[in-house]
Amino acid sequence: MPEIIAIVNQKGGVGKTTTAINIAACLAALNKKTLLIDADPQGNSTSGLGISKHNLKESFYDFLIDETPLTEIVMETSTPDLYILPSNRDSLSLGRDLMSTEGREVQMRKILGRQLEKSPYEFVLIDSPPNLEILSINIMAAAKRLIIPTQPEYYGLEGLADLIETYKRIRETLNPGLSILGVLITMHIATNNLSKEVTQNLRENMGGLIFETVIPRNVRLAEAPSYCQPIIAYDPKSSGSLSYQAVTMEILARTSQNQTSSEI
Ligand SMILES: Nc1ncnc2c1ncn2[C@@H]1O[C@H](COP(=O)(O)OP(=O)(O)OP(=O)(O)O)[C@@H](O)[C@H]1O
Ligand SMILES: [Mg+2]
Incomplete structure (x- = not known):
């Protein structure tokens, strides 16, 4: 089975999609x-990689509800070795449709298990x-590890505490094998005192769970995304590109050493 890593944070606009696209591309x-x-x-990951999300024949919805095989939905991207299972507004009704599915919280795990074998x-x-x-619960029940992007701001800390509570509940009930691969600080501004203080506070309280690399x-x-490219193709030497390359190396080290924090 492949390493299944979910990028999660219930807070909007913290850099989940930017992180998902760029780590996947690295x-x-x-x-x-x-x-x-x-x-x-x-469908931001879909459009960000240059796939038109408005005229998809099949999408994440068909994968999850109709069990359409991955091979029929997955698309190539302009990056070799990077493939996408696209999504669009069709998935808006997933929450409702999952509610009427037997084993609704583990539907994604069941299907991924079968299809990724x-x-x-x-x-x-x-x-x-x-x-x-319910969809986010499905994702955390299906993943092996979580990456949690967070902005170094006060509300970000509050959101993180809620997310960790949910993570613990899912590990106790649906997915005992789940662990946190790391918390990734995004949109950090080196000259901003709040960025520095919150980053320091996170490192003191969560220690090694915070990736060394800061985005x-x-x-x-x-x-x-407006050029339909990941950052390593769009501007390989930019600070954003170098930082996503660095955190990818940390991810490879942590996954190969099986180093994650399931203790919190
Ligand atoms: N490090 C960064 N520097 C500058 N802009 C960034 C950075 N990371 C993300 N952004 C921008 O911030 C916005 C939000 O980022 P993104 O879409 O990745 O967040 P998200 O958590 O996926 O949002 P949502 O919760 O809506 O899915 C986007 O416009 C993105 O281009
Ligand atoms: Mg997003």
Whole structure:
């Protein structure tokens, strides 16, 4: 089975999609065959990689509800070794449709388990929506590890505490094998005191759970999706690109050493 890593945070706009696209692209650039599952009805990972989300024949919805095989839905991207399971507004009704499914909280785990058994992927990354509703619960029940992007701001800390409560509940009930691969500080501004204070506070309280690498606020990262490219293709030497490459190396080290924190 591939490493299944979900990028989660119920808070909106913290950099989940930017992180999912760019870590997936960095893994692919290292010749690791990677599937990015866009599990968000907003379809930002889909459009950010240059796939038109408005005329998809099939999407994440068909995968989860109709059990359409991955091989029929997954699309190539312009990055070699990077594939996407696209999403769009069709997935807006997933919450309601999952409610009437037997085993509704583990539907995604069941399907991924079946479909990834003989898949060619080394890594599967899941970009998730900004809530803790049934779809997000499915994602955390299906993943092996979580990456939690967070902005170094006060409300970010509050949101993180709620998310960790949910993570613990899911580990106790639905997915005992789940662990946190790391918390990733995003949109950090080195000259901003609040950024520095919150980052320091997080390192003191969560220690090694926080990735060493911090993602700076970098306008090139925000521009890249409109050129339908991950940052390593759009501006490989930018600070955003170098930081996503660095955190990818940390991820590879942590996954190969099986180093995650299931203790919190
Ligand atoms: N490090 C960064 N520097 C500058 N802009 C960034 C950075 N990371 C993300 N952004 C921009 O911030 C906005 C929110 O980022 P993104 O879409 O990745 O967040 P998200 O958590 O996926 O949002 P949602 O909760 O809506 O899915 C986007 O416009 C994105 O381009
Ligand atoms: Mg997003």
